[in-house]
Amino acid sequence: MKSIIVKDITKSFGSKRALDHVSLEIRGTFGLLGPNGAGKTTLMKLLATLDIPDSGIIRIDEDDLSWNEPSEVRERLGYLPQHFSIYRSLKVEEVMNHFAILKGIRGKKVRSEAINSILQSVNLSEQKTKKVKNLSGGMLRRLGIAQALLGNPQIIIVDEPTAGLDIEERVRFCRLLRKIGENRIIIISTHIVEDLESTCDHIAIMKEGKILQTGTRNKLAEMTKGLVFEMDVPFDSPIPIKEEDIISIKQLNNRYLVRFFSEASINNARTVDTCLEDTYLYITKRNLTHV
Numbered sequence: 462m463k464s465i466i467v468k469d470i471t472k473s474f475g476s477k478r479a480l481d482h483v484s485l486e487i488r489g490t491f492g493l494l495g496p497n498g499a500g501k502t503t504l505m506k507l508l509a510t511l512d513i514p515d516s517g518i519i520r521i522d523e524d525d526l527s528w529n530e531p532s533e534v535r536e537r538l539g540y541l542p543q544h545f546s547i548y549r550s551l552k553v554e555e556v557m558n559h560f561a562i563l564k565g566i567r568g569k570k571v572r573s574e575a576i577n578s579i580l581q582s583v584n585l586s587e588q589k590t591k592k593v594k595n596l597s598g599g600m601l602r603r604l605g606i607a608q609a610l611l612g613n614p615q616i617i618i619v620d621e622p623t624a625g626l627d628i629e630e631r632v633r634f635c636r637l638l639r640k641i642g643e644n645r646i647i648i649i650s651t652h653i654v655e656d657l658e659s660t661c662d663h664i665a666i667m668k669e670g671k672i673l674q675t676g677t678r679n680k681l682a683e684m685t686k687g688l689v690f691e692m693d694v695p696f697d698s699p700i701p702i703k704e705e706d707i708i709s710i711k712q713l714n715n716r717y718l719v720r721f722f723s724e725a726s727i728n729n730a731r732t733v734d735t736c737l738e739d740t741y742l743y744i745t746k747r748n749l750t751h752v
């Protein structure tokens with residue numbers, strides 16, 4: 462499967478337009494990045510066939526499969542929703558068996574083999590007989606992705622995958638997503654730029670229902686080349702940069718290190734290598750579709 466084509470999708474809830482003429486080509490490991498309310502979950506739900514758009518189409522490019530045939534799409538789809546919850550007193554293996562039956566995986570032995578292999582791939586084999594209520598946040602997310610992998614779907618959709626995880630669990634979960642995305646399309650939505658730096662090659666930045674920018678991670682990172690500076694400021698001096706241009710302020714031993722945007726070079730400031738977060742902040746703060 463090469464890519465999923467999203468063409469001119471619009472979706473409103475009453476007078477609120479959650480998606481406004483969204484068009485995308487989704488391929489490989491694909492990240493949807495945007496602030497709260499951007500429309501990410503709405504788009505993920507449409508992609509997961511849990512809702513239908515007011516207008517526009519979604520289809521797979523090569524074999525002409527359209528989202529107008531949801532049951533066929535679902536056979537190729539695994540979905541980890543933003544709020545994944547299951548019966549807390551079930552054991553991990555029982556949860557997996559339940560989802561495997563729902564996915565139509567027939568035969569006890571076949572199911573058991575599939576479940577064992579997936580639990581191993583997400584590093585949950587040791588927790589197989591543990592109850593859901595005794596899992597850590599990271600383990601619960603890994604169980605969520607494990608159920609999404611049942612049936613070996615070609616498309617995996619993961620909404621806000623690292624919400625509520627501590628740093629260590631987040632890094633481990635992102636590494637797992639990267640591995641899962643090696644031979645299928647994986648779509649990850651998040652407002653945390655770091656999650657995508659390690660997982661996604663292709664990224665779309667959205668805000669207020671619109672796609673502001675798409676491109677490879679590297680291409681997006683380079684967009685702000687020449688526009689990002691760093692400056693040392695002593696503790697007792699005011700920071701001479703406008704609030705809206707500041708990217709970050711780090712407190713070092715004896716000074717602040719201020720990272721900021723500027724269209725022209727500034728005394729005592731040096732240009733620095735840019736990253737995806739710079740571009741994300743630059744275009745979302747300014748609502749830009751071009752840098």
Ligand SMILES: Nc1ncnc2c1ncn2[C@@H]1O[C@H](COP(=O)(O)OP(=O)(O)OP(=O)(O)O)[C@@H](O)[C@H]1O
Pocket residue numbers: 474477478479495496497498499500501502503504652
């Ligand atoms: N069922 C609904 N009824 C009314 N408004 C909705 C509904 N679902 C989403 N919205 C609105 O649509 C907009 C987009 O919401 P959505 O949840 O898709 O954004 P998001 O990017 O996923 O944000 P978050 O990161 O906060 O989940 C928001 O303004 C939201 O309030």
